[in-house]
Amino acid sequence: MRRMYKVVVPGDFISDKENRAGEGTYVEEGKVYALCYGIVEEREEIKVVALSGKYVPSKGDVVIGRIVEISYPYWIVDIASPYEARLHISECGGGAEKLDFGSMSRFLDVEDFIVAKVIQVNVLMRIDLALKEEFKRGSGGRLVEIPHTKVPRVIGRNGSMIKMLKEKCNCFIFIAKNGRILIRGREADMNLASMVILKIADEAHTSGLTDRVANFLDSFSRDDEEK
């Protein structure tokens, strides 16, 4: 089933159903209006999905972060947001809570990447993380960064796009909410996956994308076979 999505600008009237107003909208005198430049999504909630904008974390998001500073008992983490996050030594498991200042860098050092869950965002925008996994340098894999607004497109409806990517590129692919994507596989496969992901992000707003991507990937595997 093909559906047409509507592009809206701030202030556009969307609906009278004020009780269903969701993210990206505001209500004034019983009417729902668009709060940002984006695409209207009307399911149970009426939402406007922004086409651009910076990533601001919410509780529960899983993100890929990069350690930028050690400030006992926290690591300060860059999460591709205007706001920095912090990871407390007690939120890492594996005995990390016993670390002291000197030994923190042996557990996680500046420039290391981590996968973490956002456990708290308070009113002053203090963001607390809990570690899920760390990726030490040299453990293989590649990190690709796309605008966080394109993440849903790379995942696809019901995960269809990412499923296809994993299969056809033969890679492990993990997409974090903040637009950072971890890819693991053979060099050539990772190159292909990176290229395709960047292409999807560039053309996220166009139609027929899934088919185009599928064809593109097929043409690569055909080349492989012919060798």
Added chain:
Amino acid sequence: MNEGKGEEVELIKDGKRLDGRGFEEFRPLKIEVGVLKRADGSCYLELGDNKVIAAVYGPREMHPRHAQDAKMAVVKYRYNMAPFSVDDRKRPGPDRRSVEISKVSREALDPVIIKEYYPKMAIEVYVEMLQSDAGTRTAGINAASVALADAGIPMTDLVSSIAVGKIGGEVVLDLNAVEDNYGEADMPIAMIARTNTITALQMDGRMTKDEFERGLKLAMGACQQIYALQRAALIERYSKSKEGEE
């Protein structure tokens, strides 16, 4: 306003303005969205012979730190004219006129921005006049509005802007440089089209109360049309229908 009117210029001949426009016509408006790679949002706009480019950076960390607001973002606006944008080269750097225009423009856009979404951050708007032919601040506000939307900044509305003036005793829309120089009054406004709320208003020169009221109505009507053009430019940018999956 020209102080020493050594030579009077006839600004209205046979009921038409020197560039052939009617009294209620604004100059041709061209809007392009997302023209800069590095900025978070951008817009290139032409209003007659005015050429302006607006860029938005943000939200991003606010400096200086002591000026941060713990509860909301701070909006900054810098209007600047390129040295080659005017007949007599303008020395680089802010002058008093640019400082005032920056303040008035920022106050025109601030009311629609939901600053509470980004505590402690700065939302920075940079407007550069590349070529100037009067009405530059209105062109700047129109471009800035579109650039803010392009950057994904949450806003209740777009803001639209135009000037009215008085030339040869007549109230007319959107003065060009000659009309501004030899005319009797110039009144730029900015407005939220959806609610007819005015967020900027300045008047320079001399007008009767009646002329002012007529001019205001004329400008407000033009802002509605400009809003439609801003909106169209943004929608057209993603005009290929985004069709659903499966």
Added chain:
Amino acid sequence: MGLEIIGDLRKDYTCNLIRNGQRVEGRGFREYREIRVERDVIKRAEGSARVKIGDTEVLVGIKLDTGEPFADSPDTGVIITNAELVPLASPEFESGPPNEDSVQLARVVDRGIRGSEAIDLEKLCIEEGEKVWIVFIDIHVLDDDGNLVDAAALGAIASLMNIRIPNERYGLTGDDTLPMRETPVAVTMVEVEGKILVDPNFYEESAATSRLTVISNADGSLSGMQKSGCGGLKEAEIAEMVEIGIEKAGELRETYLPPL
């Protein structure tokens, strides 16, 4: 930090009063605070005035100097208006180059004078294309309790109304006086809690999101307008403010700018 908290409480108190149709010290919504205008207070200036509106105090001094005219108007004098929000006037003012508030203040006052053509600039020509009088209007804010614009504008006109052209100091002959053709008066109003207030004090200014200054002449024509603040105004509100502005300007002009 302490001052900020107190400030907020006063702002709330002010808003509460307004919601109940009142203002501090029982002032009416259309009423100005007590105004005092003293002319010729600075001997060394060619014109001067000290204006107090309530606790707001502004000193305006006029200095004249000779100089070259602008190329595009060789037979007219020049007006240069400047405002200084000196640090002693408010805990919020810092020393340094003019900030956007002082620039706006100067330019709005200047706009009113220029738009009304109050000064016949051709009378300031000494030698066409070579030498003209430059009139420096310097606004020195001494105490900011709100509504600097009206005080500064009133001070500027009061100072200009009897400037002495210092011909002898420059070895020139000519008229010593410069009669004004118009007396533009600025009236500033704010909108708080849906009500229009004339002559806002400091807390009313902080509480307001929009401020409108209307500058008008004796014949009811307008020669300047400036909306400031991060709010919006409806057409009807603006129309009402313009009416009030013209009316109050007439009252101020009659009382504080009588012809000498």
